Amino acid sequence: MDMKRSHYEDIRLFSSRVVFAWFLVFAGVLVSYPFAASWLGKNYYIYMANYMAINVIVAVGLNLLVGYAGQISLGHAGFFGIGAYGTVLLMTKLQVPFVLALPLAGLAAAGFGFLLGLPALRLEGPYLAVATLGFGLTVTQIIGRWDLFGGRQGLHAPPLALGPVTLAGDFNLYWLIVPTAVVMTMAARNITKTKVGRAFVAIRDSDVAAHTMGVNLTYYKTLAFAVSAFYTGVAGGLYAFALGFIEPQTFNLMLSILFLSMVVVGGLGSIFGSVVGAMLLSLLNLKLASVHTLPFLGPVLLQLSESWFTVSGLPNFQYIVYGLIMFLIIVFEPLGIFGFWIRTKIYWKSYPF
Amino acid sequence: MKKMLLWTIVMALVIAVCAAGAVTAADAPGVSDTEIRIGQWAALTGPAAAWGAVARGAEAYFKMINDEGGIHGRMIKHLVFDDQYNPARTVAGIKELVEGPGVFAFVAGDCTACALAARDYLVEKKIIWMALGNAWSIKPDRHFFFIYPNYLDEAAILVKYAVETMGKKKIAFFYQNDDYGKGGLKGAQQQLEKYKLKLAAEVPVEPQDRDLKSHTMAIKNADPDVVILWVNPTSAVIMRKTAAAMKFAPLWMAPSTLADPALMNQITGGLWEGTIFSCLAELPDADIPLMKKYRAAFEKYVPKGERWGIMYMAGFGFAEPLVEALKKVGRDVTTDKVIAELDKMTDFKGIFGHITFRPEDRQGQKEVFIAEALKDGKSKRLSDWIKADR
Numbered sequence: 119m120d121m122k123r124s125h126y127e128d129i130r131l132f133s134s135r136v137v138f139a140w141f142l143v144f145a146g147v148l149v150s151y152p153f154a155a156s157w158l159g160k161n162y163y164i165y166m167a168n169y170m171a172i173n174v175i176v177a178v179g180l181n182l183l184v185g186y187a188g189q190i191s192l193g194h195a196g197f198f199g200i201g202a203y204g205t206v207l208l209m210t211k212l213q214v215p216f217v218l219a220l221p222l223a224g225l226a227a228a229g230f231g232f233l234l235g236l237p238a239l240r241l242e243g244p245y246l247a248v249a250t251l252g253f254g255l256t257v258t259q260i261i262g263r264w265d266l267f268g269g270r271q272g273l274h275a276p277p278l279a280l281g282p283v284t285l286a287g288d289f290n291l292y293w294l295i296v297p298t299a300v301v302m303t304m305a306a307r308n309i310t311k312t313k314v315g316r317a318f319v320a321i322r323d324s325d326v327a328a329h330t331m332g333v334n335l336t337y338y339k340t341l342a343f344a345v346s347a348f349y350t351g352v353a354g355g356l357y358a359f360a361l362g363f364i365e366p367q368t369f370n371l372m373l374s375i376l377f378l379s380m381v382v383v384g385g386l387g388s389i390f391g392s393v394v395g396a397m398l399l400s401l402l403n404l405k406l407a408s409v410h411t412l413p414f415l416g417p418v419l420l421q422l423s424e425s426w427f428t429v430s431g432l433p434n435f436q437y438i439v440y441g442l443i444m445f446l447i448i449v450f451e452p453l454g455i456f457g458f459w460i461r462t463k464i465y466w467k468s469y470p471f
Numbered sequence: 472m473k474k475m476l477l478w479t480i481v482m483a484l485v486i487a488v489c490a491a492g493a494v495t496a497a498d499a500p501g502v503s504d505t506e507i508r509i510g511q512w513a514a515l516t517g518p519a520a521a522w523g524a525v526a527r528g529a530e531a532y533f534k535m536i537n538d539e540g541g542i543h544g545r546m547i548k549h550l551v552f553d554d555q556y557n558p559a560r561t562v563a564g565i566k567e568l569v570e571g572p573g574v575f576a577f578v579a580g581d582c583t584a585c586a587l588a589a590r591d592y593l594v595e596k597k598i599i600w601m602a603l604g605n606a607w608s609i610k611p612d613r614h615f616f617f618i619y620p621n622y623l624d625e626a627a628i629l630v631k632y633a634v635e636t637m638g639k640k641k642i643a644f645f646y647q648n649d650d651y652g653k654g655g656l657k658g659a660q661q662q663l664e665k666y667k668l669k670l671a672a673e674v675p676v677e678p679q680d681r682d683l684k685s686h687t688m689a690i691k692n693a694d695p696d697v698v699i700l701w702v703n704p705t706s707a708v709i710m711r712k713t714a715a716a717m718k719f720a721p722l723w724m725a726p727s728t729l730a731d732p733a734l735m736n737q738i739t740g741g742l743w744e745g746t747i748f749s750c751l752a753e754l755p756d757a758d759i760p761l762m763k764k765y766r767a768a769f770e771k772y773v774p775k776g777e778r779w780g781i782m783y784m785a786g787f788g789f790a791e792p793l794v795e796a797l798k799k800v801g802r803d804v805t806t807d808k809v810i811a812e813l814d815k816m817t818d819f820k821g822i823f824g825h826i827t828f829r830p831e832d833r834q835g836q837k838e839v840f841i842a843e844a845l846k847d848g849k850s851k852r853l854s855d856w857i858k859a860d861r
Contacts, residue, residue, distance in 0.1 A: 162566035
């Protein structure tokens with residue numbers, strides 16, 4: 119049913135008018151969302167959207183590396199940190215305007231991505247995971263010990279000036295972060311449909327076969343790391359402003375694992391999956407902390423935790439839910455939310471047969 | 472056409488309901504006829520979960536106040552959320568509380584990065600914050616009150632006690648290489664200058680370092696009478712064990728960040744005995760009425776299996792000045808009135824030292840007292856409250 123009959127059909131952005139209509143609806147929601155939220159006086163929802171959009175950028179970038187090129191990374195918090203620190207330092211120390219500082223910091227992260235891509239030529243699987251893990255941990259150590267980076271005391275983000283306007287507050291940042299996320303997601307989708315993306319997939323499926331067919335492994339493996347790091351670096355730069363303050367411990371191993379789980383939960387090798395996975399896990403990450411305020415379920419859980427959990431009580435619940443989601447997805451839906459979506463679609467298309 | 476009309480009516484109703492909700496929420500920031508909402512962020516789970524005890528202490532304190540009848544007919548609602556030491560979660564949680572149920576004030580709140588990330592939003596929303604200490608280099612604001620003495624004062628008092636009371640001259644300083652450690656170092660240097668003395672050795676350590684042999688040798692070679700440990704508990708333990716292995720036994724001193732003799736005794740395997748340390752709050756087993764009352768509240772409201780110690784007491788202590796001010800303000804609670812009342816607070820004595828706030832000086836406590844760690848994690852008070860005069 120999803121059969122593609124021509125190359126053009128495969129590469130075009132919207133496969134049918136219905137999809138295009140849905141896209142318009144989605145864009146409409148994105149545009150009206152902050153107005154609705156601020157009209158209700160809930161800046162908090164805009165902050166949450168910003169946080170999600172930043173994670174979407176990371177997840178999309180990471181999926182290009184893990185899902186498409188088949189290279190694992192447990193060091194993406196490092197790139198995230200390089201992007202955040204790079205943007206802030208370029209702006210405060212060198213007075214580079216934000217419009218330039220953000221992509222430059224992204225490129226700096228890409229540079230480190232390239233370097234990390236070099237060992238990836240020789241390593242795979244768990245060995246690569248350990249190498250990237252080491253990279254992620256090293257970045258926090260170096261940043262934490264260097265006075266230029268504010269040491270362990272961290273750095274404040276400078277005022278964000280875009281030409282004549284200064285963006286401050288969640289509402290204004292939304293118009294920077296969300297469009298960036300949309301554009302970068304579409305760009306990633308395009309990458310997957312070009313020669314580069316096909317080379318990534320070929321390497322993932324079998325690097326020996328890809329090499330035999332003339333795919334330059336050195337070039338494409340390091341490129342995959344660089345592109346992925348660029349995405350993550352840009353997201354890090356945006357994060358510095360969404361939070362207003364950065365310090366080395368923010369970019370720890372847990373963050374890398376969170377990024378990876380977004381991709382796995384969303385669905386490896388799917389842009390749509392990365393977006394949904396990032397949104398779901400960001401939402402859980404923020405909202406599970408206040409699970410006790412839910413109607414009906416909250417008091418029940420509170421009761422349960424008082425009788426069975428340790429003294430720290432209900433907050434433990436978030437780990438259980440988190441673990442359960444990961445576990446269920448890996449056992450029942452290895453393709454993640456994307457796989458679930460595909461099956462639902464097929465089911466309804468062939469309904470009632 | 473009829474359908475359109477129906478939809479319009481439904482939409483209008485939905486909007487009206489939402490708008491009504493928004494208006495009532497914005498009307499009273501955290502104070503209603505029956506309750507005052509006080510927020511707190513804490514690492515209840517995750518790597519810094521030990522700090523969660525502060526939040527549980529505050530919880531027990533507020534329960535005690537509520538059972539005594541609340542404050543002028545209002546109950547305190549304590550809204551704690553778990554930020555796992557992650558600033559992104561802290562900011563989200565604070566926004567959710569402030570824009571959801573509404574919060575009158577925040578108490579305590581750990582984690583430097585979290586506090587710094589939260590600062591601007593609290594200023595923007597004009598919310599009172601009873602913060603730990605301004606050692607975090609948080610930019611002051613009309614709504615912020617810092618309780619703990621700063622590290623400069625505390626180090627100066629330790630040095631003062633060593634020189635004036637104990638008659639020691641050769642003091643070495645072992646410090647963590649960040650603002651915490653450097654603050655203590657500066658205070659010690661300033662105090663020694665008054666006696667025309669210099670530190671015998673100044674040795675920095677990174678908190679991640681696990682092999683402290685060279686650090687210990689550097690201090691031992693200076694042959695000091697006193698070594699001040701201005702580090703985190705892990706580094707302190709490693710230093711003490713390394714020193715014991717090298718048969719190096721000076722008089723050890725430590726600041727209030729290491730003032731949990733029971734814990735330190737346990738993790739050093741008994742080596743902590745004899746350490747002289749400064750205390751911000753009365754000793755946990757002190758025989759004074761207030762401490763007895765709090766211990767009783769702890770027994771009553773905190774689940775079994777927890778230990779009454781510094782962390783829990785801190786939870787009680789951070790909330791005390793705010794409750795005191797709320798009691799004095801009376802029934803008509805507004806942010807401005809409570810700030811004015813806090814700014815009048817003079818030598819308020821709760822579980823901590825005497826606390827004084829002034830509009831131009833929001834550093835509440837400026838004194839500590841000195842105690843000695845005894846065998847089996849017990850401790851003995853050696854001095855009265857000492858003020859810094861560096």
